[in-house]
Amino acid sequence: MVVVGNDSADLQASGASTTPIAGTSLGEAMKAGAAKPRTTHRLRRLTRGSNEVVIDMRRSATIESEVVTRHTDPVENDDEAEEGSQVDVLSVQPSELQVQPLNIPQPPVPYLEYGLDRVLFNPGVYQLQDAASRVYNFDPYLQKIMPVEQFDFNSLKEYKTSSEDTALSAIAKQESARYIGSTSSMTGSLAHFHYLISNWRPLGLDMLSYGYAGGNKPPIAEFTKINKAPSAIFLRWQDGCYAIDADKEFDSGNVLMLLGKSLELLLTLPKDEYEKYRKSDPRMVPEEQRLAPESYQYSTMGDFLMRSQLDAYDPRLPGKGTFDLKTRAVVSVRMASHDHEPMTGYEIYGNHGRWGSYEKEYHDMARATMLKYMLQARMGMMNGIFVAYHNVKRMFGFQYIPISEMDRILHGQPDTCLGDQEFKASLKILNDLLNKATTKYPEQSLRIHFETKPAIGETPAELHMFAEPMSEEEIQKIQDKPKEKIAEFERKIMGKEDVQTADETDSAGEETGEGSSEVSSAGSRQPGDDATALARSRLDYKSTDTPADKPFLNEVQETETSELRPLFYAKVVVQSRVNGSIPTEGRPQNLKASDTWELDYLIRESEVSRHVWALYDDTRARRKAALHFDREEADAADGEGEGKVKETDHFIEFLKDMSRKGGKLREKQDLADAESGQPVVRVDEPLPRHREKIETLEDYLAWMYKREQA
Structure with a gap:
């Protein structure tokens, strides 16, 4: 048990003892009167398994609570506590944190074309073409997607990572920001703070049909294993601030x-303008258009300056009127994005059903990418996301999903106040963790891993953070590792000439697949580090859920090594209080704007040791295992290890069979449409309004005679 107060002198002044009585925990001693905190302080307890943390905390006026007194002794009854561990307990009221938008003039944000704005104001999916009547809801031009080998990708604007964006760095200096990042580099890590604060809240999927998962069987309400796997970023020191870049060690090329x-x-260019990107078009994309700056939303909170690209705009939407564009490939293509051709016959036939339905794609999206979409929308202060469903060759339909609908799935309520407050609380805790790491290793670039582990028994959910100092040369070597394979893939599939690298294409699609390569870390490359080498040789790469092997870790601790590389390690646990009470399941439920939500969080920092390095290697191994498997639906089949791979391979064959059958049906339908001789009908075209005028008996008889003649 740990007692943490604003000032140990306060406890001494009130007669409290800071040393436990022999054979008695501090909690028992306090109950017995041996330790009585001053009544002017608020006393709190965080129950963490068999440990109880007593917090004597004085609230600051700004609510962004001060760091309380640190306890530097090992925590009692904690198997993973290290000598010299340091505990900080903080508290925050998320409703009083503010994300501030910056009013920086930007180029105009594009509108949707082809009348697609109708989708924004109607719930559910808008089909491009009605299957029964063959009537098009939108321009038929949208249906057949330009083949990737015909699109001139060299005419696309160059994407800049946070560390490459000089404009972002300049704004950071003006705003005195310490950390700069973009949606693509920050959302993967922020997802783990959602897992922590929400205590792994299950997905709310009550909108799915009763028969979707098979009668009484409920749909899977968990995130995919690849989403639960550790995430990694680089914190790159640059001229007074730190740029957050995504760790691309396991990136690989794919068609998406x-x-x-x-x-x-x-979706945002008129047909004539879009055709300029076709390689066979004699017109060239004007240089001023190719080099024109993108539109961004810049915002700050704490030490962060965040950049979010704005995809589309409609002034009729609430708020700023901006929203994100997401292209969502069908399940068969996502499962084999590196060899997508055999999978492009899979089609969406209707709203409901286990396969070939929008419901299936929506469920997969909820499990795999919706958390990232929600975080990106919030970071950019957008109203929602516009989703286009396709199979690489054909477009099927469109759907607008506002933040309130995403919150219903992710936070259990359509009221956005819980999602808004959790987002700000996540940034606050992340800010504190980065400050600790950069204080320990000032003005150095860091490789950072985050992983949130679910509660097991009496052990609560915990977020683990590792920060490894690295040189720019080491970072660049890791970032460059997948570029050659990506470039080769793009030359082969995309027909690109001057191939952009993974960094430059990161924002091109939101469904970037994760490739495979060997685990690489500067920590394991040091001669004489036998503990790290032993850790690597004993790790199980087959399961992303593989926990640390405690007997093995104890063996690692005893291994003789020369010198360990520097490493920052901290664990975070949280406890919520809503209107003064701890909520059931450890997370707020149905939070209202009038409710008071307080979040206490404990950060325990441990000194570097062989034990900590073994935990770090274990975390990196789990990340490699998840990304090496390289399939968004990695848990499509139940089971673990080799059996899991075999079942998933069977699943791939099942999807290929569906794709083959779908391709044959499409050929028959296209042939029938061509032979019917019926003109293409669009729902937005006016109907013929001519009517026969029948006012007398003679008019009626004449009309009847014409019908008989016909």
């Missing part, structure tokens, strides 16, 4: 990486 950008242009 660039197709997302191509389809984004399709």
